[in-house]
Amino acid sequence: MVPALETDRLSKRFRETLAVDAVSITVPRRAIYGFLGANGAGKTTTLKLVLGLLRPDAGSIRLFGNDPAQARLRIGSLIETPSLYDHLTGRENLDLTRRLLGLPTREIDRVLDIVDLRSAARRRAGGYSLGMRQRLAIARALLGDPRLLILDEPSNGLDPDGIRDMRTLLRRLPEIGDVTLIVSSHLLAEIELVASHVGMLHKGKLLVEAPLGELTAAGGAVEVRTGDLAAAERIVGEAGFAFERVDGDAPLLVRGAPPEAIAALLVSRGQSLSHLAARRNSLEQIYHRQAAQAA
Structure with a gap:
């Protein structure tokens, strides 16, 4: 059209x-x-x-x-x-x-x-x-x-x-x-x-x-909560995924794969998932990131 x-x-x-x-x-x-x-x-x-x-x-x-x-x-x-x-x-x-x-x-x-x-x-x-x-x-x-x-x-x-x-x-x-x-x-x-x-x-x-x-989906993160977030960090890091966690109470944020792939990886390594959700980028985050790259 x-x-x-x-x-x-x-x-x-x-x-x-x-x-x-x-x-x-x-x-x-x-x-x-x-x-x-x-x-x-x-x-x-x-x-x-x-x-x-x-x-x-x-x-x-x-x-x-x-x-x-x-x-x-x-x-x-x-x-x-x-x-x-x-x-x-x-x-x-x-x-x-x-x-x-x-x-x-x-x-x-x-x-x-x-x-x-x-x-x-x-x-x-x-x-x-x-x-x-x-x-x-x-x-x-x-x-x-x-x-x-x-x-x-x-x-x-x-x-x-x-x-x-x-x-x-x-x-x-x-x-x-x-x-x-x-x-x-x-x-x-x-x-x-x-x-x-x-x-x-x-x-x-x-x-x-x-x-x-x-x-908003591009470059977003997946929120993860398990019974052992320290072990989850190790697992996703060994698999080559970028991750971050602001503090001990915050969920683990994993980037570089869809939620289902991250879930399959963690479950295969014995992790029990209590929360898994895609976190989308806001337009404000996208705008400021793009503007900083253009500067």
Whole structure:
């Protein structure tokens, strides 16, 4: 299947700063693609290049296999803070965009239902909470049923309830229709709860890109508890596996083999297992490890 988005060595310089440095990403159709990195990593600049808000200095962009000029008509976006008319109601804000796009009136109710704002639609946007404003801006981006939705830091500044509501909404969107999400964020732990694929940016360079499950499983450890952890350490060490244990009460962490192989080794050597579990890497651990290697 043709990817929703492909960039090939995309680059953008602002005077002496190379904000985007030969970035090549591939976003599969109907993925929730977490575009991650610290503030200033180049995420927003990359997304503006994809949207045509900035002109690249080098590289190319393909949207659904096509030249971006035509395909951009099927993109919805929320870049940086939502721009709303506070003196207008939520419905009136949406109606302005609906008219510009030449869409039927029923489109407003469709997107209000998706973001769960139908009950607040006749209130002025100036009285909305930050979470409601973010959801209204996403509703506006959904007008016209876009095939690609780009959201830049949609959870930024939200309280815990707002973050939970945003997480629920992001998970639902690919289930509602044929839409692909690109969600940029510096909140790595939050994206870990919703993303299917991840790309990590650091100082304008792409550090790593992979399906989330593949990324967090790679290089992970297996937690082991036995009746004699000192003997277990000896056994896995003799077998050539890397291991560590922080203190006497902590489980033994073994790397370099799947859980079933470690279990078979220990049982064959007379060890009685009381606990065996795969420990996955967090996105935060992966990001800091990759960034340190790139430094």
